[in-house]
Amino acid sequence: MSALMKEAPRLVRTQPLMELSGLSKSYGDVRALDDVSARVYPGEVLGIVGESGSGKSTLLRMMNLEESPDTGSYRLDLPELPEDLFALDRFERRMLRARRIGIVYQNPHLGLLMKHSSSGNVAERLLVAGERRFAVLREKAQVALEASEFPIPRMDAPPIELSGGMQQRVQLAKAIALEPAVLLLDEPTTGLDVSVQALVLDTLKRLQQERRITMVLVSHDLGVIRTMADRVMVMRHGRVIEEGLADQVFQDPQHNYTQQLVHAKL
Amino acid sequence: MSLSELTGRWKAFSYGFLDPSAKRELRRKMIKAVAVPGCQMPYASREVPIARGWGTGGLQVTLTLVKPASVVKVIDQGADDSVNAASIRRFLSRVSGASETWDTLDATLIQSRHRIPEERLSRDQILILQVPNPEPLRGVEPNMSTARQMHADADYGRMWLQLYEQMVRSGRVMLGASYPAMVNGRHVMTPSPIPRWDVKKLHMAEHLTILSAGREKRIFAVPPHTRVEPLVFDDVPYKVEDHANLTCARSGVTGYFMNEIPQEDGSAGYEVSDSHFGIKAIDARDGGTPTVGQTWYKNGELA
Numbered sequence: 149m150s151a152l153m154k155e156a157p158r159l160v161r162t163q164p165l166m167e168l169s170g171l172s173k174s175y176g177d178v179r180a181l182d183d184v185s186a187r188v189y190p191g192e193v194l195g196i197v198g199e200s201g202s203g204k205s206t207l208l209r210m211m212n213l214e215e216s217p218d219t220g221s222y223r224l225d226l227p228e229l230p231e232d233l234f235a236l237d238r239f240e241r242r243m244l245r246a247r248r249i250g251i252v253y254q255n256p257h258l259g260l261l262m263k264h265s266s267s268g269n270v271a272e273r274l275l276v277a278g279e280r281r282f283a284v285l286r287e288k289a290q291v292a293l294e295a296s297e298f299p300i301p302r303m304d305a306p307p308i309e310l311s312g313g314m315q316q317r318v319q320l321a322k323a324i325a326l327e328p329a330v331l332l333l334d335e336p337t338t339g340l341d342v343s344v345q346a347l348v349l350d351t352l353k354r355l356q357q358e359r360r361i362t363m364v365l366v367s368h369d370l371g372v373i374r375t376m377a378d379r380v381m382v383m384r385h386g387r388v389i390e391e392g393l394a395d396q397v398f399q400d401p402q403h404n405y406t407q408q409l410v411h412a413k414l
Numbered sequence: 415m416s417l418s419e420l421t422g423r424w425k426a427f428s429y430g431f432l433d434p435s436a437k438r439e440l441r442r443k444m445i446k447a448v449a450v451p452g453c454q455m456p457y458a459s460r461e462v463p464i465a466r467g468w469g470t471g472g473l474q475v476t477l478t479l480v481k482p483a484s485v486v487k488v489i490d491q492g493a494d495d496s497v498n499a500a501s502i503r504r505f506l507s508r509v510s511g512a513s514e515t516w517d518t519l520d521a522t523l524i525q526s527r528h529r530i531p532e533e534r535l536s537r538d539q540i541l542i543l544q545v546p547n548p549e550p551l552r553g554v555e556p557n558m559s560t561a562r563q564m565h566a567d568a569d570y571g572r573m574w575l576q577l578y579e580q581m582v583r584s585g586r587v588m589l590g591a592s593y594p595a596m597v598n599g600r601h602v603m604t605p606s607p608i609p610r611w612d613v614k615k616l617h618m619a620e621h622l623t624i625l626s627a628g629r630e631k632r633i634f635a636v637p638p639h640t641r642v643e644p645l646v647f648d649d650v651p652y653k654v655e656d657h658a659n660l661t662c663a664r665s666g667v668t669g670y671f672m673n674e675i676p677q678e679d680g681s682a683g684y685e686v687s688d689s690h691f692g693i694k695a696i697d698a699r700d701g702g703t704p705t706v707g708q709t710w711y712k713n714g715e716l717a
Contacts, residue, residue, distance in 0.1 A: 239567045261575075268579050275578070276571035282581055282647040304582050 163225050165190045165362050166330055171220035173206060180206045181217065182386040188330065191360040195377025195394065197370060203386040204366045208334050211364060212251050213241040226329055246276040250323030254335035256315035259322065262308040266318045267293065269307065273325050292321040297351050313344035324355065333365045337372055349375055370409065374398055382406045431509040432477045436460045440478040444624060447635035452597025454548055459631040469502060469527060470628030472544035476506055476525045479540060484512040487521035492529040492687035516690040519707045530612040532670050532688040533707035535621035537638060543606040545627040548634065550594040550604040570602050573645055581650065595644045602645065603634055611654045611671045615710045616642040658714025662686040665695035669714035
C-alpha cells in the first residue's frame with residue numbers, strides 16, 4: 149500500500165441501522181420469500197412495493213420479529229443486541245418490539261384493543277416496557293397522541309368509536325410512544341379516503357422530518373410510496389426484482405414488471 | 415346375575431374418601447405448586463360428593479391432607495355455620511375421623527370460601543382456599559393457551575392495562591375481590607375471591623396457603639414467607655375496603671372486615687364477617703375469657 153493511501157482520510161461510511169440477509173421462507177409448496185436481503189439506513193424511509201402475494205408483508209412481519217425465516221439473518225445496529233435477532237427467544241423479541249420497533253398495521257384491529265381507551269392503547273406499549281407510574285403513563289400517552297395529531301379531548305374514547313383515520317393515528321401514537329429505532333408501516337393508509345390519507349401521510353412526513361425516525365413503508369399504492377420513500381424496493385413472487393432511489397425507480401424503471409407497475413399507475 | 419353378585423362386598427378401601435391414586439396426584443401437584451409459588455398446576459380433579467363450583471377443589475386438597483389427628487375448620491364467606499361450610503366440615507370429619515372446630519386457633523386445616531380469618535395463622539396451620547376461577551388473565555385473554563404462554567413469558571402488561579382503564583374511567587381501581595397479586599415477583603395469581611382486605615394477609619405469612627379449583631382443575635400455592643404483592647401503580651397505592659371505622663352491631667368490635675346487613679329503613683348495619691371471631695368478641699364483652707389470637711389488623715390498619 150502506498151504512503152499516500154495510508155495517509156488518506158477514511159471515508160465515513162454510514163452503517164445500516166437494519167440489515168436483513170438472505171431471507172427465505174416457504175409455506176408448504178409456496179415460496180413466500182426467496183433469498184431476500186434489505187438494508188435500511190438511519191433516518192431514511194424505505195418503501196416496499198409489490199402486488200398482493202409478493203412477500204412484502206411477510207418481510208415486514210420478519211422485521212417485526214413476529215415470524216422467523218427458514219434461512220437468513222437479521223441485524224439491528226443497536227447496542228446490546230446479538231448479531232442475528234432471529235436467535236432471540238419469544239420473551240426477548242417481545243421486549244425488543246416493545247422498546248425499539250414500532251408498527252402500524254393496515255387493519256387497526258390487529259394493532260389496537262378496540263374496546264379499551266385510546267390512551268390505554270398507547271399506555272399498553274409503555275406498560276409492556278415496564279412503566280408502572282400512572283401519572284407518567286397518562287402524560288406520555290398524551291404526548292404521543294398529540295404528536296400523531298389526535299384530538300386530546302377524545303384521548304380516552306375507545307378506538308371502536310373512532311373513524312378509520314383516527315384509529316390509524318392511535319396506532320401511530322402507540323408505535324412512537326417509546327421513540328422506536330425503526331417504525332414499520334404496513335399499508336397505513338389503505339382503506340382511508342383520499343383526504344384522510346393525505347392527512348395521515350402529512351403526519352408521517354412531519355414526524356419523519358422532526359424526529360428523523362427510520363421507517364419501512366409497505367404499500368401497493370405507488371402514490372403513497374412516491375410521497376414518502378427515499379429508496380424503493382420492488383418485490384415480486386417473493387424476490388426483490390429492483391431496488392434504488394425513489395426518483396430513479398419511478399422515473400427510469402429497469403425491470404419489465406416495474407415499468408408495467410409505474411405505467412399502470414400513470 | 416345381579417350387580418351385587420358381580421361386585422365384591424363393600425368395604426372401605428381408602429382413608430379419607432379419596433383413593434390412593436387420587437391422593438398421590440393431589441400430593442404431587444401440591445408439591446409442584448409449592449415449588450413454583452403462584453404458578454397454576456393442572457391436576458386430575460376427581461368427583462367428590464358435592465357439585466362442581468361448591469368447593470370441590472378445596473375439598474380434594476383437604477381430603478388429601480387430612481388425618482385423624484387433624485382439626486378441621488371450614489368457613490364460607492367468614493361463617494362457620496352456613497349450610498355449605500357445615501356440610502363440608504361434617505363430611506370431612508365423618509370420612510377421616512378428624513375433629514371439627516370453629517376456632518381458628520385450634521384448627522390445623524382451614525378450608526375457606528372467600529375469606530381469611532381475622533386471627534393470624536401460624537406455621538402449623540394450612541389454609542385451603544376454594545377458587546372458582548383460577549386464571550387471572552381470563553378477563554384480558556380468553557384463549558387459555560395464549561394465557562398460559564403469557565404466564566410463561568411473565569407478559570402481564572394487559573393486567574396493568576386493566577387497572578389503567580379503571581383508573582381512567584372511574585378514578586380508582588374497581589376490583590372488589592379476586593384482586594390480582596404478584597407472587598414471589600414472578601407469577602400473577604388470583605387469590606380467589608377474597609376481599610382486598612384479605613390479600614395482604616398472604617404477604618410473608620407464616621402459614622402455607624393452597625388454592626384449588628376443582629372445576630378448572632388447577633392448583634397453586636403460596637408457601638410461608640413468600641411475597642404476595644397486589645398489582646398497583648407506583649403512584650396509586652393499594653387500598654383495602656373502607657371498613658376501618660365500622661362497628662359490628664352484635665359484638666361491638668371495630669376495625670375488621672364487616673358484612674353489610676340492609677336494614678328495613680334503607681340504611682345499612684354491619685356485623686363482623688369472621689363469625690367465630692365475632693362470637694369470641696361477644697363472649698369477652700359478656701365477661702367471658704375467650705382465647706383471642708393476634709389479629710392481622712389492629713384498629714383497622716394492617717399490623
